[in-house]
Amino acid sequence: MSSDYRRIVKDGIWDNNIVFAQTLALCPLLAVTGTASNGLGMGLASTAVMVASGLLISLLRNLITPQVRIPVFVLIIAVLVTLTDMFLNAWLHDLHKVLGLFIPLIVTNCAILGRAESFASRNHALPALLDGLMMGLGFTLALVILGASRELLGSGTLFANAALLLGSWARFLELVLIPDYKGFLLIILPPGGFIVLGCLLAGKRLIDRAVAARRRRALEAIDTPAGEAAR
Amino acid sequence: MAGKRILYPALLLGGFSTLATVLLVAGNLVTRDAIQERQREDLLVSLRQVVPESHYSNDLLADPLQLPGPDGTPITIYRGIHDGQVTALAYPISSQGYAGEIRLILGLDATGKILGVRVLTHAETPGLGDGIEVAKSDWILDFNGLSLGDPPQEKWKVKKDGGRFDAFSGATITPRAVVKAIENGLVFYRQQKTRLLEAPLSKGLPVVRVEGALHE
Amino acid sequence: MTVKSPRSAPYTHARTSIGRTMGLVMLALLPATLFGFYQFGWPAVFLFASTLLAAVLAEALSLRLAGKPPRPFLLDGSALLTGWLLALTLPPWAPWWIGVVGSLLAIIVGKQMFGGIGQNLFNPAMVARVALLISSPLEMTLFTAPAPLFSAQAPGLVESLTITFGNPVGFDAVSSATTLGHFKTELGRGVTLDQAAAGTASLWQLIGGEAAGSLGETSALLILLGGLFLLYKRIITWHIPLAMLGTLALLASLFHLLDPDHYVGPLTHLLSGAAILGAFFIATDLVTSPVSLRGQLLFGAGCGLLVYVTRTWAGYPEGVAFAVMLMNACTPLIDHYLKPRIYGRDRKGEPLSYTEQAEKGGNA
Numbered sequence: 001m002s003s004d005y006r007r008i009v010k011d012g013i014w015d016n017n018i019v020f021a022q023t024l025a026l027c028p029l030l031a032v033t034g035t036a037s038n039g040l041g042m043g044l045a046s047t048a049v050m051v052a053s054g055l056l057i058s059l060l061r062n063l064i065t066p067q068v069r070i071p072v073f074v075l076i077i078a079v080l081v082t083l084t085d086m087f088l089n090a091w092l093h094d095l096h097k098v099l100g101l102f103i104p105l106i107v108t109n110c111a112i113l114g115r116a117e118s119f120a121s122r123n124h125a126l127p128a129l130l131d132g133l134m135m136g137l138g139f140t141l142a143l144v145i146l147g148a149s150r151e152l153l154g155s156g157t158l159f160a161n162a163a164l165l166l167g168s169w170a171r172f173l174e175l176v177l178i179p180d181y182k183g184f185l186l187i188i189l190p191p192g193g194f195i196v197l198g199c200l201l202a203g204k205r206l207i208d209r210a211v212a213a214r215r216r217r218a219l220e221a222i223d224t225p226a227g228e229a230a231r
Numbered sequence: 232m233a234g235k236r237i238l239y240p241a242l243l244l245g246g247f248s249t250l251a252t253v254l255l256v257a258g259n260l261v262t263r264d265a266i267q268e269r270q271r272e273d274l275l276v277s278l279r280q281v282v283p284e285s286h287y288s289n290d291l292l293a294d295p296l297q298l299p300g301p302d303g304t305p306i307t308i309y310r311g312i313h314d315g316q317v318t319a320l321a322y323p324i325s326s327q328g329y330a331g332e333i334r335l336i337l338g339l340d341a342t343g344k345i346l347g348v349r350v351l352t353h354a355e356t357p358g359l360g361d362g363i364e365v366a367k368s369d370w371i372l373d374f375n376g377l378s379l380g381d382p383p384q385e386k387w388k389v390k391k392d393g394g395r396f397d398a399f400s401g402a403t404i405t406p407r408a409v410v411k412a413i414e415n416g417l418v419f420y421r422q423q424k425t426r427l428l429e430a431p432l433s434k435g436l437p438v439v440r441v442e443g444a445l446h447e
Numbered sequence: 448m449t450v451k452s453p454r455s456a457p458y459t460h461a462r463t464s465i466g467r468t469m470g471l472v473m474l475a476l477l478p479a480t481l482f483g484f485y486q487f488g489w490p491a492v493f494l495f496a497s498t499l500l501a502a503v504l505a506e507a508l509s510l511r512l513a514g515k516p517p518r519p520f521l522l523d524g525s526a527l528l529t530g531w532l533l534a535l536t537l538p539p540w541a542p543w544w545i546g547v548v549g550s551l552l553a554i555i556v557g558k559q560m561f562g563g564i565g566q567n568l569f570n571p572a573m574v575a576r577v578a579l580l581i582s583s584p585l586e587m588t589l590f591t592a593p594a595p596l597f598s599a600q601a602p603g604l605v606e607s608l609t610i611t612f613g614n615p616v617g618f619d620a621v622s623s624a625t626t627l628g629h630f631k632t633e634l635g636r637g638v639t640l641d642q643a644a645a646g647t648a649s650l651w652q653l654i655g656g657e658a659a660g661s662l663g664e665t666s667a668l669l670i671l672l673g674g675l676f677l678l679y680k681r682i683i684t685w686h687i688p689l690a691m692l693g694t695l696a697l698l699a700s701l702f703h704l705l706d707p708d709h710y711v712g713p714l715t716h717l718l719s720g721a722a723i724l725g726a727f728f729i730a731t732d733l734v735t736s737p738v739s740l741r742g743q744l745l746f747g748a749g750c751g752l753l754v755y756v757t758r759t760w761a762g763y764p765e766g767v768a769f770a771v772m773l774m775n776a777c778t779p780l781i782d783h784y785l786k787p788r789i790y791g792r793d794r795k796g797e798p799l800s801y802t803e804q805a806e807k808g809g810n811a
Contacts, residue, residue, distance in 0.1 A: 068240040072247050079251045083258045090265035093272075184548075185357055186582040195556060330762050356762070359584040403632050 008127060012134025019142035019197075020204045024111040029143060030193035032102045034154070037162045037173075039147025040140065041099050046106050047136025049084060053077050053112055054132030057120040064121070073116045081106045098165055111139065142200075149196050154188040156181030278309055278321050280365075281338030281347035286319040287311025294431050298423055301415060308427065317341055317428045320420070323351065326412035329404040330354045333363070337416040341428060344378045348413060353405075360405035370399055371409070379417040387414040465564070468733070469524035471680050473531060475673035476728065480535065482669050483662045486593040487539035489607030491662050495534045497611070498546030502530025505551050509559035525564050529553050532572040532728060535663025536721060536768070537579075540591045543611050545583060549575040569775045570735045573768045580768070590625050590659040625660045626653065626719040630711050631764040639708040653718040664721040674727025686740050688726040690747025691754070692717060698755040710759065722754065725767035735775045742778075742785040749774045 757766020
């Protein structure tokens with residue numbers, strides 16, 4: 001059982017990462033990742049919705065018939081997002097101003113519906129909860145890496161406005177890495193998002209390939225005498 | 232048999248929709264007042280940027296005035312009042328920039344002198360035309376203290392067109408549009424001066440409340 | 448131009464190679480480039496050199512990363528030509544990093560990421576130009592009036608080094624709008640064409656290259672001669688240039704006749720900006736333009752239309768780069784619908800007179 005949970009964690013964060021492996025949710029991804037802070041905010045908000053929707057759908061899975069499951073899932077997710085939007089606007093107004101437009105975008109995140117359909121509706125509550133959390137964290141990780149790369153290349157800062165998002169304790173995160181940088185607007189605009197995302201996808205494949213090669217070499221080193229491990 | 236197969240999903244979908252509606256209505260009821268209060272605060276923050284608090288002693292958002300603007304569309308004017316006299320005015324102005332409408336808010340004192348101007352929304356070229364934002368450059372602060380007689384109206388142009396205002400490097404059309412918008416705003420003040428400076432009716436009479444039209 | 452030998456005879460070797468094509472294009476660009484150096488002085492030379500050097504280095508680096516042999520690909524001159532075309536579309540006094548960043552974008556993002564020579568969807572030089580224009584609008588729109596070499600107003604060698612490589616202060620005085628930029632700004636505030644024309648270069652100055660503008664788009668005459676040389680050498684065909692310039696001229700004439708006060712005339716449109724450079728050297732790029740002649744006519748007309756629309760109604764004063772890139776994106780579609788007919792087959796690719804069985808065999 002515990003190996004199942006480990007699998008869920010590994011899938012969510014890396015192997016089956018929403019962005020890096022499934023290349024889903026590109027619409028909110030490209031829209032918000034101008035800065036690392038925005039990416040973090042969007043990622044956390046999406047994670048909250050994913051956890052809640054995963055849990056709810058898993059609990060209701062025996063009630064929902066296959067014919068109407070998709071509209072019901074959509075309804076649940078839409079209600080969750082709308083409520084999140086209203087509550088943030090009323091009680092975390094500064095955060096809402098930063099994320100503003102992007103919160104309704106969570107609805108467009110096809111990955112949430114995807115996890116509801118492919119995981120939550122077929123599993124018990126606890127694995128569904130964990131899956132929502134891990135997929136969400138994996139998504140957050142991707143958003144933060146992409147946001148940080150674009151922010152660094154595009155404006156020379158890191159985690160600008162983090163204090164608006166997380167409170168004033170987070171001010172230490174706000175770095176100006178390249179002072180007097182004039183900025184490179186292309187990277188901040190959506191085309192730059194696509195270019196940087198492409199580079200990150202290539203990077204993930206390089207890492208995966210290197211890891212696989214090392215594992216194979218380790219295996220071969222056990223079976224065969226050293227020296228024949230070349231491909 | 233067949234009826235039941237259709238009935239259950241229909242009821243299920245209907246039930247979920249009803250539940251969703253109930254939840255959303257409840258959520259809206261709970262948060263509505265708080266959200267309205269937040270929007271009022273936002274509006275106040277942008278008004279205070281163009282009308283310093285020392286210029287009035289009332290609630291700026293209370294009892295706004297609506298007048299037809301130069302192009303016929305109504306303009307909402309927020310008035311600052313001290314000792315029963317109108318002492319400050321703030322209203323939105325706009326003009327066509329390089330890439331779409333530039334919307335600003337203009338703050339004046341009772342004599343028509345500019346207390347402050349800020350850009351609310353624009354779509355100018357980033358890095359070139361966005362010098363009109365106070366976050367990017369303090370170009371827009373140069374208008375403080377000026378009025379339609381100072382400089383005279385024919386000098387309300389950028390230097391390139393023979394006026395007195397600098398355009399920032401690389402952009403001509405954006406500063407030109409902002410100067411034009413402010414000039415129009417000042418002309419509006421001159422034309423409507425008596426109506427604008429009329430003290431609001433005494434407190435006993437009902438006043439029509441107009442919700443803030445500044446923010447989307 | 449008469450065709451003296453069969454052009455697609457299957458048995459003769461045309462003695463063409465990528466290297467020869469690139470070399471001839473560079474030769475055709477040479478007069479206009481040298482004239483640009485003369486008009487804009489040492490800073491233009493330095494910018495040109497930095498751009499080309501960066502292009503070649505970026506190509507070498509990418510080839511190394513991709514595990515391809517660097518020598519044959521470097522020696523074909525394609526990276527050099529990309530850098531060259533890019534340098535010609537930059538403001539001559541732009542700082543060095545504009546050229547270097549542009550070259551990196553052109554070669555790495557515009558060309559090698561798609562798989563190297565022959566694989567790119569967009570013209571690499573135009574990818575770089577558009578990316579630079581959007582990212583550094585200030586540097587990319589700051590043009591200077593020509594200050595011919597050895598003339599009184601030309602900057603000296605040391606001064607030129609600071610213009611390109613240093614932090615120039617005090618050179619703002621010579622900045623000058625391009626012809627198209629001037630018209631755009633003036634017409635934008637409601638001035639009539641006659642009044643606006645008073646403040647800018649005459650048609651003769653445009654032909655002679657005495658107007659502010661990018662490094663190589665100044666002398667319309669020399670660029671045109673280079674283009675005609677390419678036609679003569681059969682590196683390009685007449686279809687794209689004629690369709691592009693013809694459409695541009697037609698639209699400009701039409702609107703100018705309808706409302707002479709607000710629409711710039713056809714000659715100004717043809718002679719200013721990058722119209723001729725784009726039509727002969729950029730839109731005709733063999734990789735990113737359609738294969739069939741009908742496709743090329745459509746492609747050229749589309750470029751001309753988009754140039755006119757961008758110049759007249761859109762935000763930017765010049766639109767050749769945008770137009771060429773947008774039409775590049777349409778090239779696969781054009782190629783799909785306007786295929787050249789294969790010898791012995793009809794336009795759908797079916798054999799002309801085969802029996803059912805033979806057809807199956809032919810398609811297998």
